[in-house]
Amino acid sequence: MARRKKVYEGKAKILYEGPEPGTLIQYFKDDNAPTVAAPATREGKGVLNNRLSEFFMAGLNQIGVPTHFIRRINMREQLVRMAEIIPLEVVVRNFAAGPLTQRLGIPEGTQLPRPIVEYYYKDDKLQSPLVAEEHIVAFNWANQQDLDDIVALSLRVNDFLSGVMMGVGIRLADFRIEVGRIWEGDFMRLIVADEISPDSCRLWDMRQPERPDGTIPDPQPMADVYTELARRLGVLPSNVTHTTKPTLIN
Numbered sequence: 091m092a093r094r095k096k097v098y099e100g101k102a103k104i105l106y107e108g109p110e111p112g113t114l115i116q117y118f119k120d121d122n123a124p125t126v127a128a129p130a131t132r133e134g135k136g137v138l139n140n141r142l143s144e145f146f147m148a149g150l151n152q153i154g155v156p157t158h159f160i161r162r163i164n165m166r167e168q169l170v171r172m173a174e175i176i177p178l179e180v181v182v183r184n185f186a187a188g189p190l191t192q193r194l195g196i197p198e199g200t201q202l203p204r205p206i207v208e209y210y211y212k213d214d215k216l217q218s219p220l221v222a223e224e225h226i227v228a229f230n231w232a233n234q235q236d237l238d239d240i241v242a243l244s245l246r247v248n249d250f251l252s253g254v255m256m257g258v259g260i261r262l263a264d265f266r267i268e269v270g271r272i273w274e275g276d277f278m279r280l281i282v283a284d285e286i287s288p289d290s291c292r293l294w295d296m297r298q299p300e301r302p303d304g305t306i307p308d309p310q311p312m313a314d315v316y317t318e319l320a321r322r323l324g325v326l327p328s329n330v331t332h333t334t335k336p337t338l339i340n
């Protein structure tokens with residue numbers, strides 16, 4: 091294969107130039123971003139996240155929520171539309187967890203009165219601080235119309251993801267997405283970009299064994315979340331569980 095030009099390398103993914111203008115190839119690595127509460131590297135994670143992000147993005151495309159996903163190329167790569175990323179991590183919260191519990195003193199696991207959309211400025215050096223709409227508009231990261239569209243987009247993603255997760259016994263406590271701009275002629279559209287995977291979702295397992303007194307315990311964080319989520323959604327590659335090393339076929 092011809093050598094491809096590397097466009098960007100982050101912790102979790104590498105971007106290469108795509109085969110056509112306006113496309114990119116996203117390569118999923120096994121490394122975790124330091125923000126992910128997990129070991130730095132988990133063998134086979136990239137393979138599973140490639141499948142899982144494909145599953146969610148293709149599902150969103152099918153219900154008319156535009157995403158960057160075009161098609162999966164192989165075990166670790168997918169073809170996506172190149173977007174101009176808005177430098178925000180858009181977070182949707184359904185249940186209190188993480189920083190929200192500390193900031194507002196709400197006990198972990200409390201159902202929020204409605205989904206809450208938050209914005210964090212995407213900057214590693216600043217550790218992606220929480221920002222208000224005022225900052226976003228004043229610093230011209232996005233305008234008010236973009237923000238209205240981002241809220242509508244993220245709430246549709248939330249409904250879709252919450253429903254899919256609920257169907258396999260998982261509570262979607264919160265998740266984050268990145269949103270990008272693409273142009274169709276003079277017309278600009280906002281699409282869901284980056285990835286949707288256990289690295290960007292806080293997932294709680296609702297399939298818990300009953301307690302001896304018959305009550306069901308509170309949902310727990312998912313054990314072995316990459317494999318378990320892929321298994322429940324029926325996208326676990328049959329020849330890959332924990333390893334991507336070649337195996338001998340007799």
Ligand SMILES: Nc1ncnc2c1ncn2[C@@H]1O[C@H](COP(=O)(O)OP(=O)(O)OP(=O)(O)O)[C@@H](O)[C@H]1O
Binds near residue numbers: 099100104105114283
């Ligand atoms: N469709 C797209 N078009 C252009 N850039 C994209 C697209 N989808 C994702 N990206 C960018 O690709 C990069 C993916 O890299 P990766 O997630 O590994 O690193 P990162 O988000 O920069 O940093 P971190 O290591 O904290 O995750 C991100 O910068 C993301 O904004």
Ligand SMILES: [Mg+2]
Binds near residue numbers: 100
């Ligand atoms: Mg990232």
